[in-house]
Amino acid sequence: MKNIAIADVRNFVLMGHTGSGKTALTDAFMFKMGMNDRLGSSDDGSSISDWDDDEKERKISILAKPFDGTFKTKGGKTTRMVFIDTPGYADFYGQVVAASAVADAGLVVIDAASGIQVGTNRGWRRCEDLNLPRGIVITGLDKDNTNFEETLQAIQDVWGSRCVPVVLPTADGGVCDVLSSADVPADVAERVEELKGSLVESAAETDDALIEKYLGGESLTAEEISNGLKGAVNAGLLVPVFVVMAKKDMGVDELLDGISRLFPSPCEREAKDADGEVVDCKPEAPMIAKVWRSVNDPFVGQLTFLRIYGGTLKSDSEILNVTEDQKERYGSVYLIRGKKQEGIEEAHAGDIVAIAKLKHTAINDTLGAMGSKRQMPAIAFPNPVMSYAVTAKTQGDEDKLGTALTRIADDDPTLSVVRNTETHEMIMSGMGDVHLDVTVKRLKRAHVEVNLSTPKVAYKETVTSMGEGHYKHKKQSGGRGQYGEVYLRVEPKQPDEEEWFVNNIVGGSIPSGFIPAIQKGLHSGMAKGAVAGYPVNNVKISVYDGSYHDVDSSEIAFKIAGERAMREGMRNAKPVLLEPIMTVKVMVPEHFMGDITGDLNHKRGRILGMGAEDGMQVITAEVPQAEMFQYCSQLRSMTGGRGSFEMEQARYETVPANVAQKIIAAAEKEKEDEE
Template identity: 35%
Template structure:
């Protein structure tokens, strides 16, 4: 529930149509717009905007300098349209105040401050969205939208206080009040590395910090020293000594902070609601083009992990290859480009690999005894257990129902550790297992030979023994697709999605085409953008995001398992 304003950009581009976009926003997004400015000219003749509130034109030259503009009267050929849209704006505004509405119905136009107050109220309550336009690249229309941020969007004291949670994500009942005198609470929402070092962008929810003070990272339990505090203005920065509740600043000197971490008063620790980052669904192998680039690549990847928590890096234990993982083909393409362009790392790139998962479909009761005696102290552990499918999305769940002391309580964590450590590698093709529940029912121990190591070893062996009996199944990532196509290509696009094992969810007719919402397996979507452009003569567009994991069809699962096993054998 975040208040928003709309900015229609790139009005200097060929085919740009402000009025069409406003109509699409209302029809497609169901958002009620309140037009605040009108464009002067179109495409390469776009010169500036008319501010409906003041009835003044803002016209820029083509230098791109945001300061080089003139404020004047409304162009004669636009007077009628300006009055029409201005009346609509005022009618929407006075809906938010009975007194202003009554005044307007009596034929008296409210003053400018009253209109602003009403628009601010409607924006904060999500009744409508003030709509602006311009060309950001040429700095045309940007000033008015910056003014609108101040005039219409809520300030930090007007938004709901942030709830504090424990490390499990459960709300504690405490709130981070927007108060400079309250205990310090801030969320690190972005990490950026530049020529001056690592910048940690933070939003301060409560309290105050000063340069040189020490704060606690509640996720790591370690303290961090605030080296410098800077206000960011695009590429420039302004050093400040103090920042307080409501501020967004960047700090230097942080060593172990990642996106989503909470920084707080070390004497009154707390955690803010963490940011959620989904698991990667695609991976590729990369390697430097020469041995000298290995160290440089490692440093670059370390910085990129800090900047983007949805980006992961692993080393293949068998081949030694560096594997990068992300949320889609485009995500990894961008990361490879950043490696080359920003960090100067030339790398060779392997074919994309889908991040499959494994699970089980049947409940299985089993027993395993680990016994190793070679003279002296040996190892002994016996466990009776049930392995069964867990609730979707739970990952791994462990429960102990042992009674009577047959397996002492101090060994339960070792059993859990053994099973939980094993599910990272499934029994079909070595993909991580998910949604598995293990219940420890009973067992036995030896007063001398039993230990935590023995019970952990027993659990790992029990996993390998029982998982094949529980009807393991391969899961594949399913993506949500949002495809736009001109109407005359709808049949081709839908037919192609069906061939990709896609499931059509909905079709929405739009002004210039059709939007198709569907689901499809990620494995079928490689290279889709090229095929879509070919089918639609370059006019098709699509976006894709992870939805869920689903059972993989038997024939496809068999092919995937076979390919993985052959690849491992070749290594």
């Protein structure tokens, strides 16, 4: 790879709906470029890309995987192709987010038999967000009931006339390159001429001098057309449409040729650091790279995947993790070909490579030359939308579970693992059932078997009026007795009040030395709750009277008296339960609006607003968390996978009395079961 100039490198990401043929294309590319001696297939487990156990079992891609090869174009130029195969399945969208953040172009794959699908739209929107130059590949034209022109029309209806075919299918089952085919079959001759005209126009439009020449009736040279088209693709004015039948090796050459001619090189797309400064894309510039993926490889150990934006990364050296301010040592620099790695001496700006055995480096960290302070912007990953409480099947495996799960989450930016300090559960959150199921399988391979359950809601208790509480703790058992009596008032704490505890004892009815013991009792009572066993929040407690005994009073006696008086006070102060309320943003096609709002109302939700965004309807609502644990699956089944949602906690609110009764009854039953 050493002798391939950066101008001849193409980094791109394959994206599209699940089953559209991205992995089949990956296998075809690698076979075509001589990087695999046979044409692999995900159908029989021989794919160069879908090799993971879960991928083979489910016959879908799960991880984003880079591949590296060289292709000799028709013009005799050697281009280095670095591309990333991504999963189309919604649960693994985080992989698409990471891969697209480090690519210079996107290749959106569409199966002609299915047309534009949810996953196609997701990929397209990601390209739009990143301003990523892109092309479209139509696959599946060998399937029954498919029609190229109809599929193209559907594409142009949605994304406009900037989507122009550069390859056409021919009547004999082959393909024809619009711009460079020497031998145009008769059935497409007319269409080729028409398309050539519109492509030349697109090329001319990127450059004032060219458009003058073109309008003046002069013909443009092949090089002018080529450069003009590349400029148009880079500016998003042209989206070339290709045709491939990967399994029949039809259109693969034309596609790679087109990518070489039309997609930008790493230097033609400006990269900016976190401060918005342009990064100098030269091998001699200071080294700067971003970590977009990491994986624990069974043979190599921890592998960290980088995109280098500037400078040179030599093997067997030291670098700085700028984000963590930590020095790191590493051995080889690797080119990645799916499962295989090839060690190389050095990598340069524009390269997507991996290094092994970094100790302090995680996804989104910036690596740089020693002493460097410059950072690349972080990739914004989607927030997890589905959670389960997770426990080890075997008692005593809890520590092992924590370690194994954290390790998996380190390499998976859309998996979060937190211990809820209120419910004391370990909560695993991800992008959907399949994502979490895959995680459970990975845990099993790490020898930890787990049970999943719906997480507990972290309810809280509080009061809505003032209540009196009193308890006299008096015990005479053999020798020294126990004595302590406390009178107190419980009331709501106002937002401007700082102190939750007020000592209103006058005349020494309780000696001040026992006050801390009473406070301890109140703390313990507040943690246990008085209504349904949930922690007490936002109350003010004033201790105003009591009595003591010279000999029998003790700290423990006052602690018990405080706790019990507080429980009585709470019950007299019109207690209520509070529950977490989530702000939920649901995005669906318009005709689902009625079903979605009806369902949200049924979930005790409050609709805050509706509007349109990117051709989708967006509903914002506030819904109790207790109603949302299954929403990810429910929304998918209501919308056939076309809906998506985001949510975050907004605040706590009072649980309505009818719902609270059920929660209290459940808490009482749980307590009885424990006893």
